[in-house]
Amino acid sequence: MPVRAGIVGGSGYTGVELLRLLTAHPEVEVRVATSRADAGRRVTDTYPNLRGHIDLDWAEPDLSVLGGLDVVFFATPHGVAMTQAEALLEQGTCVIDLSADFRLRDPVMWAQWYGHPHTAPHLLAEAVYALPEFNREAIRPARLLACPGCYPTAVQLALLPLLEAGLIAPDRLIADVKSGVSGAGRKAETGLLMSETGEGFKAYGVTGHRHWPEITQQLEQMAGQPVGLTFVPHLVPMIRGIHATVYAELSETDVALQSLYEDRYRAEPFVDVLPEGSHPDTRNVRGSNRCQLAIHRPLPEGRQIVILSVIDNLTKGASGQAIQAMNIRFGFAETTGLTQPGLYP
Secondary structure (H helix, E strand, C coil), X not given: CCEEEEEECCCCHHHHHHHHXXXXXXXXXXXXXXCCCCCCCEHXXXXXXXXXXXXXXXXXXXXXXXXXXXXXEECCCXXXXXXXXXXXXXXXXXXXXXXXXXXXXXXXHHHHHHCCCCCCHHHCXXXXXXXXXXXXXXXXXXXXXXXXXXXXXXXXXXXXXXXXXXXXXXXXXXXXXXXXXXXXXXXXXXXXXXXXXXXXXXXXXXXXXXXXXXXXXXHHHHHCCCCCEEEEXXXXXXXXXXXXXXXXXXXXXXXXXXXHHHHHXXXXXXXXXXXXXXXXXXXXXXXXXXXXXXXXXXXCCCCEEEEEEEECCCHHHHHHHHHHHHHHHCCCCCCCCCCCCCCCC
């Protein structure tokens, strides 16, 4: 019997990405997809690309319907999942949240960065941060999964091998990261119009971005000690993609970096360590659940290293990673429904 799934907030970009991927998943049947704005309309009227793949109307997010499902994905703005998760968990439904509601362990810090109190702080200790490459075993029995953000995914995968091995100075990390405009969600906003973003390139959130505490929290868990991170996000005129250029300083110079990364990620189906000297391109992972990495040392015997990390923000940075975590949680092969290569060109 297939896993019965629901998607709350299905009409946004991460929601339709979930629909695109789950309609091809052999072990899942999407029973409910909700959208307050589009309730009663056909899903395929909103997204004609799904014609012939899904036969549903958008529904209201009714807990009495969602609670009868095996898994519910929240592809909603921050602050929504925390109001509904407990009721679903009490009915035996696994909750997979793609928003930031359960990523931070400290409710005071959550309120500081998201502007209002956390309404379910008692669930934060139970929530499992669902980065499979680091937290796979904790995902397997979890009832409540917090999917990582897109920026945090690219940065963490870039630094994980070095932090685990204790090979870099943890107090001098820099992440210079670029995102396509779909990372801001599906909404009408002047700053996201093509005429505003096209032919332009800018940083934002330099003095503080909501993903900074998430990245720092997780890097400290990997390192086993405090870290110092400078994180600067940028908006680039493309639809999908994250490119992270991450800088670190080696604590010792006699390190075979390429072998370190290849060995750490050899068994990871969705992390591709490119050959030495490579420069990954966001278009190579567009529409796929893969992260591509390349490691550089500008001076062969120097301490400075540069890690390049690219993902699709909607797939490995959101919906694909959520399905990867679901596969682990329900005992499916981790790659089930996620083997699509990147779209090219």
